[in-house]
Every structure is written in C-alpha cells, then in structure tokens.
Amino acid sequence: MTVHVVVGPERHGVVAHARLLLRQPALTDDQVIRAPDARRASECLRAHRSAHVHLHFTDRLFGGVARAASAVAALTAGHSFSVTLHDLPQASDGQHFAARRATYLRIAQDSSLVVVSSAHEARLLHALGPLDTPVEVVPLPITPPQREARPDGDAIAMAGFVYPGKGHERVLAAMAGLPPSARLLNLGAPSEGHAELADRYAARAARLGRDFSCSGYLSEPDLLDAMATVRVPVAAPEHVSASGSLTVWNAAGRRPLTTRNAFAREVAARNPHALRIVDDLPAAVERAWHEPEWTVLPRGVELQPTPASAARRVAQTLATVATEVR
Template structure:
C-alpha cells in the first residue's frame, strides 16, 4: 500500500524539513511513497485528503489554532481514514512537558487525543517516550522510538576565521537559551562576538531587541544571520568559534544534529535527552552541568581548547539516516499493510 506523507506547515519549520526528508529517504529505499504538501493547516479543512494510508508529523502549532483544535483535526482525519479502510500514523514532535507552563494541560490532552485516534505512534527519543508515559498521554509499550537521523563526519580543513564568536543555532524564541548564553559571556572579553544563526520565531522580534541591548551594554557585538539556506548553512556553522545548544527543555533536537552534521561538537547542558544522545552518538557533544557556572566554565574551556568544538574522527552515530529510514519503513509497513 502507498503511504501518503501529509506534510503541513511553512517550509522553514524544522518539523516540515524533517517530514520532507523522511519521505524522500523512504522513497530512496524503494517504498511506495506519496507526498502531499500543505503550507497552512487552514487549507486542510474541506480539502481532498488522499484516501491512502496517511503518515503525519504532528506538533499542535502546525495543525490548528489551539492544541484542542489541532487534535480535533487530526482525529477527524483518522476517523475518515478508518471509514475508508485506511490508517493514520504519526511522528510526534515537541512532546508536552511541564516546562510548557500554563499551556501544558491543554497540550497533554491534545496529544492524548491524537494518540488515541491514530494507529501508530513514533517519537524521536526515549526521553520523549518517557514524557508520554509520565503525563499519561500514551502507553509507552504502544510507542515506537526512532532517533533523529544523524550522519557523523569530521571536517578535514577548517575555515580561517578572524573574529572569535559564540553561536546559537535555530529559531529565536524564549527558552531556546540565547539570553542565558549571552549572560554567561559577561566575564569573557567583549571582543568575542555573540551570533544567533537563524531568524526570530513569529512574534518574537522583541527578543532580538533585548539581546541587542544587552550586548551593546557590554560592549559586545551581536548579530542575527536571519534564515540561512541549506547549501550555505554548514559554512556559517563552521565559522562560529564556540557552538552552543543551551535549550534546557529539549526533548529531541534537530538543532544539535545540524551542528554535528556540519562537523561541530556543540556544548550542551546535561539533561535526560543529552545523556541519551551522548550514549547513542559517542563523541558528538560536550556536556556541562546545567547551571550558570557550568555554562560559563564550558565557554571558557572551549575558547581555550578550540579543537574540542570539532567532531573527532572516532565519533560515531547510533542512528544514521539509512538506519532510521529502515526502522520507519518496517513500522509503516506493519501499521498500514496489515
């Protein structure tokens, strides 16, 4: 049976990129794959969704105006598919966790409703599966873990860079860690730049202004690259002196993997997810205690030992693109062909 990958959301969204790459990788394995691309969830209502089996990459913000609206929409697709003798499976992203604050109960209920409606569920880490169990969203025995694909390569020649910098990659939004990294740079020489590689999330331009004001007050140069096209991204990430991924409540991180794919070994706070990642992909991260002092010490060490910020030849991946794609192919065959 052909499985249609319904990819919903703006092109630059990380979940959309993941979904598109997954479909392309499955197609490369020779599976029966179709892709339907929808730029905005509003275009789903009343549209003619294919009656093949469907696979979705779900995060509530891409499928509705609210968590409950998004869940209602996906549950409706699952009901329609069942009525036609077909099934819907999902990969969950941005799994709810208490750090979501007041929105947490609403997101928990939405993800629970989605898991109840569909016929197969994937998450990208054991940490995410644990979060589902701890919040009562889903029985962990019914959830499959397929780690984010990671192809590790070391960089032969490194670019010559005149300016010394600390960089954070990804959309700018509260909680991503930009403000904490900049604060941790207070004791570093002002000649060390702070670079945000990426663009502000919708509605968070004020964060850029706040970061700029803080940097200016310290006499430090701050820059935001804006969106960087895929074919230029590795070059930008390789020109950063110290790569940092200080998203403290991450459940699975495409940003971390993007640093690594560019040959960099980012600094990361110790938490359940980064411990899991380090065990699966040895030699790809530089962990530090998740405290302000821990971050400050890690930045100083990286500046004094720049070789430690690059992937070494003996680093390894426990979840290559080929391996992850094969796991998906078997799961989708089981869910949609039985």
C-alpha cells in the same frame, strides 16, 4: 499503502525532518502529500480513500493548540492513521501546558501508532495520561559531516530558531570571562510570534558590554558554512524534548558544547564524540574560546542513526500498522 502528510512551511524544523526522511531509499516509494495547512492536505487526501495516513505533528503546524486536535480529526476522518509527535508537552510550557497536554493525548489515543524522536519524549508522552497506543522511538537522524570545521573569529554561536527557553541569556552570562570582542550570534531567525526576543537579547547583551545578532534565515549550505567557521558552538536549552538544532552541528563538522539534559545524554550515549556535555558552562565556553579545536568533530567518526537508517526504521514500523489495516 501509507500516505505521508507533511503540513507547514518549508523552513519549519518538523517539515525539514520529515522531508529528510522521505528522501531516503526506504521511503521514496511511499505516497507523500505536501501542503501548507491541514485543510489543503485534506483536499489532497481525497484521492487516497483506503490509505493509512502518517502525520508529522506539532500543534503550531495544525492551527495552534486550540484547533490542532480538531484539524487532525477532520484530516484523518475515514482513515487509520499514525503520527510522529514533535515538541512534546512538558511542565515548562507553563500556562500552555494543560491545553497542549489535552491536544497531544487526544491525538495519541486516536492514532494506531505513535512515533517519537527520543526516549525522553516517550516518557513525556506516557506522563500525559493513559495511553494504549503503541509508541516507537526512532531517534533523530544525524547527517554525516558535510564540511571541514575551521573555527575562527569572535562568535559564540547558537543554531536554529530563536524562542523562549533556548538559553540565550544563559550563554550571554557564561561569556563573562571572555575578551570584549566576543559576541553572541544566533544562526537562524526568531520563531513565529517571538520577533521581539532578538531585540530583548540585544539589549541584554549591550548591558553586559556585548553584542548579540541574529542572522535571519539561512539556506542549508549557508548555515553549514557558518556553523563550520564560528569560534564556539553552543546549545544551552532550559528544556528540550528532541532537537535537530543540536545534532545539525555535526553535519558542519562540529562537536557543540551543550548543557546537560535528557536528550543530550541520549545522543551522547549513542555517539560519544558528537557532543561535549558540560556542567560548568562558563568554564567550557572559556576553554573552547582559547582551544577552538576542542569543538571540532573527530575526523572519521560515524554517527547514528544516519538519515537512511532512521528512514528504514520508520518504514519497518509503519509497515506493521499498514499491514494491519489491510
């Protein structure tokens, strides 16, 4: 038996990803422990002494990089465990890279199986150090379109949490050729510990004669409504390992502009119509402003993997390690 442990606040992207998969038919018979933190999850896990445990891990959800590895060790003591790793460490983490590298490598080495959400993440993981643990790539699921796109208004929009390196200043610079009414809108709230970024980007926008605003948290229906109707959808991260805030545009019937990166190339290879990968962001933003239909997802396009097929892949993968435990 596998027990899935999902730790953290409802609004966190890793939690939302785990819960989406666990709602699919292939995984609904599995046991799930949903807890605000690792300590509470440990208390709940006492009732499942012989179970194989599967975690969805990013260091912030387990007390931060200084405590995450020990929190996972305490949680999984006496259990075999596998883990889906999110937000893989990379050199662009700067001063935090060494500590994150040590934490992720220890957890991967201690687990019986690692799942990651892109081939790029698998490469990042193997670059951290020696690893004998099997690694399985299960691409992020793409929810089929839930809205009919109706681009309008004057907003160039980015989606998800505001955090350093997501590309807001890059997009502001790319808006130079647009009419004065064009504004930058972030559909989502600042991530924990980065509330000051909204003010910084607003000040930067003002110096450029623009407006920047942040919607704050939006429920899923409200988020999809907004994504379906903004004029230009953009994703321009400076670094990314795998990003649900990129593919969620598809659920709103949009084909976002995205700067070229390894993850975007993977998504586009599986789904040629899902994204518009661009090398000249200012030219692409200007074209999309004048031709908003350029960012509308083609009607009837099928995107892979679906949540159901991704969940089946996870279930098949976990069945192997759970069987080995028995």
